[in-house]
Amino acid sequence: MAASWRVNVFLGLSAFLFTYLFSNVNNTWQMSLFRAGIGFLIFFILGFVIRFVIHQLVSRKNVQLVDKQSSEEKAIQKQAKNIHNDKALNDDVSFQSLPLNALHDGDINTISDIFSDPAEARNVHNQEG
Incomplete structure (x- = not known):
């Protein structure tokens, strides 16, 4: 000024x-x-x-x-962070590691122990049998 x-x-x-x-x-x-x-x-x-x-x-x-x-x-x-978090969640949800013996034996108790959600364990059991 x-x-x-x-x-x-x-x-x-x-x-x-x-x-x-x-x-x-x-x-x-x-x-x-x-x-x-x-x-x-x-x-x-x-x-x-x-x-x-x-x-x-x-x-x-x-x-x-x-x-x-x-x-x-x-x-x-915030949108970029949400997109990154959604991507990370989708990546985490899409891949679940299962021991091979649980897949081959078809043991429900072992599969339900692996999944925290009982609905996921039922889906895996229904796919097997």
């Missing part, structure tokens, strides 16, 4: 110049100078006010944009 006062001085000087030139046609030079000074002060102060309001609006939009981007990134990361 080092150049903020320079912009306001430029606005004030341009208001001073235009006010003096247009007021000098119909008024004395003292009255024109007085009105030009008032114009300078008004535009100088309004420059700060308008720049402050614009800065507040832009910073609020930037915060909302950053929040939106971070929430989108979190959602993408």
Whole structure:
């Protein structure tokens, strides 16, 4: 914000110049100078006010944009994590190691000991017999 006062001085000087030139046609030079000074002060102060309001609006939009981007990134990361976990679960579920003697003997107790879910043990028993 080092150049903020320079912009306001430029606005004030341009208001001073235009006010003096247009007021000098119909008024004395003292009255024109007085009105030009008032114009300078008004535009100088309004420059700060308008720049402050614009800065507040832009910073609020930037915060909302950053929040939106971070929430989108979190959602993408969560989806990627869920996909990775689903893949890992599918890989784990699709492969069950069984001892060969349990397969060949068809012993239900051995198969039910291997599977934690009784429904899985029944499915294996139904496939065998």
